[in-house]
Amino acid sequence: MSKRTIAVLGGTGFIGRHVLARLVRDGHDVIALTRSRERHRDLLVLPGLRLLECDPYDALDLHQALEGCDTVINLVGILNEKGRDGAGFRAAHGELTRRVVAVCNDRGIERFLHMSALRADAANGASHYLRSKGEAEDHIRQEAGAGLLWTIFRPSVVFGRGDGFIERFRSLLRTLPVLPLARPNARFAPVFVTDVATAMAHALDRAESAGVTYQLCGPRVYSLKELVTLIARWSGRRPKIIGLPDGLARMQAAMMDYVPGKPFSTDNFRSLTVHSICEKEAPGLRALDVQPTPLEAIAPAYLAPPHRVVPGTPGASASNRASSASRSDPGSSPSDSQRS
Numbered sequence: 001m002s003k004r005t006i007a008v009l010g011g012t013g014f015i016g017r018h019v020l021a022r023l024v025r026d027g028h029d030v031i032a033l034t035r036s037r038e039r040h041r042d043l044l045v046l047p048g049l050r051l052l053e054c055d056p057y058d059a060l061d062l063h064q065a066l067e068g069c070d071t072v073i074n075l076v077g078i079l080n081e082k083g084r085d086g087a088g089f090r091a092a093h094g095e096l097t098r099r100v101v102a103v104c105n106d107r108g109i110e111r112f113l114h115m116s117a118l119r120a121d122a123a124n125g126a127s128h129y130l131r132s133k134g135e136a137e138d139h140i141r142q143e144a145g146a147g148l149l150w151t152i153f154r155p156s157v158v159f160g161r162g163d164g165f166i167e168r169f170r171s172l173l174r175t176l177p178v179l180p181l182a183r184p185n186a187r188f189a190p191v192f193v194t195d196v197a198t199a200m201a202h203a204l205d206r207a208e209s210a211g212v213t214y215q216l217c218g219p220r221v222y223s224l225k226e227l228v229t230l231i232a233r234w235s236g237r238r239p240k241i242i243g244l245p246d247g248l249a250r251m252q253a254a255m256m257d258y259v260p261g262k263p264f265s266t267d268n269f270r271s272l273t274v275h276s277i278c279e280k281e282a283p284g285l286r287a288l289d290v291q292p293t294p295l296e297a298i299a300p301a302y303l304a305p306p307h308r309v310v311p312g313t314p315g316a317s318a319s320n321r322a323s324s325a326s327r328s329d330p331g332s333s334p335s336d337s338q339r340s
């Protein structure tokens with residue numbers, strides 16, 4: 001494995017923390033670029049990691065931040081914007097990526113890894129989120145110079161302790177005895193965050209991953225209702241889950257657009273109108289020598305109420321091990337250490 005100097009944008013987020021830990025462990029020089037160094041000082045426990053404040057929308061600032069780097073990883077992403085016209089999504093996904101690619105070209109950066117999402121499509125994406133993710137991909141494909149080798153990753157929903165999706169449902173289920181669920185038949189193939197980080201780490205070293213878009217999925221497809229039912233069971237809850245017809249779900253989303261923090265939005269509803277699952281023929285985790293980890297082997301441990309693993313859960317003993325491993329190191333898991 002060749003040692004690289006890697007700048008990571010969005011490395012302070014849920015997936016980013018696992019990616020940073022993996023890159024540090026692999027012996028690379030890693031610089032996490034953040035809009036607020038103060039908020040993410042806890043990351044300095046990673047040995048040798050440099051945490052650099054940088055405004056990624058300022059070309060000069062970004063140019064300076066990338067001095068001495070040969071590799072850039074872009075994990076920046078938002079699930080909701082302040083307004084509702086898509087401008088926030090276009091800025092954080094399409095425009096930001098275009099700027100990063102331009103600075104990479106200028107700086108003679110050799111390698112660029114980019115995190116997108118399944119069903120990203122600039123022309124036909126179902127939501128502002130998916131269209132803007134598609135715009136970002138198009139900028140990379142069209143504007144990366146000949147010297148900049150890029151790889152794009154499109155995950156389904158990503159799970160792991162501290163994730164945004166499964167843990168959000170867990171919180172909702174704590175307070176709501178009845179859960180009205182939009183798009184209960186939307187399909188997902190949840191992928192373990194450690195597998196995502198490992199796939200990115202493996203791609204760095206493989207010339208054949210240049211110019212490839214990988215689709216990252218877990219081993220099993222679930223409907224949203226199945227997923228929420230499992231989350232409830234693993235977190236010791238027995239709510240009534242009611243699938244909403246689309247008309248009512250749209251109204252629910254339209255109301256939530258105005259709730260601070262937007263726990264659900266019209267744009268989220270639109271993203272749910274397409275299935276977040278991988279195409280059979282697309283290159284994925286296995287093409288990068290990563291064996292997909294089942295949700296059942298990991299999630300029960302971090303969803304179980306404290307000091308209790310739900311009895312009879314598949315993989316409950318593996319879950320205990322996963323729980324203690326991920327408590328001690330945010331970037332590691334049993335599967336991670338087996339594979340490295």
Ligand SMILES: NC(=O)c1ccc[n+]([C@@H]2O[C@H](COP(=O)([O-])OP(=O)(O)OC[C@H]3O[C@@H](n4cnc5c(N)ncnc54)[C@H](OP(=O)(O)O)[C@@H]3O)[C@@H](O)[C@H]2O)c1
Pocket residue numbers: 009010011012013014015016033034035036040056075076077078092115116117118155156157158159164165
């Ligand atoms: N989590 C999933 O299930 C999932 C599924 C599919 C795709 N993805 C994609 O994977 C990537 C990482 O996801 P994640 O869940 O780790 O996200 P996250 O936890 O929300 O972290 C994203 C990071 O991006 C930076 N950021 C946020 N808003 C920004 C903005 N407006 N402008 C510039 N930087 C901003 C933040 O870093 P600073 O505040 O330090 O600057 C933040 O730590 C995203 O591109 C996301 O779309 C995630």
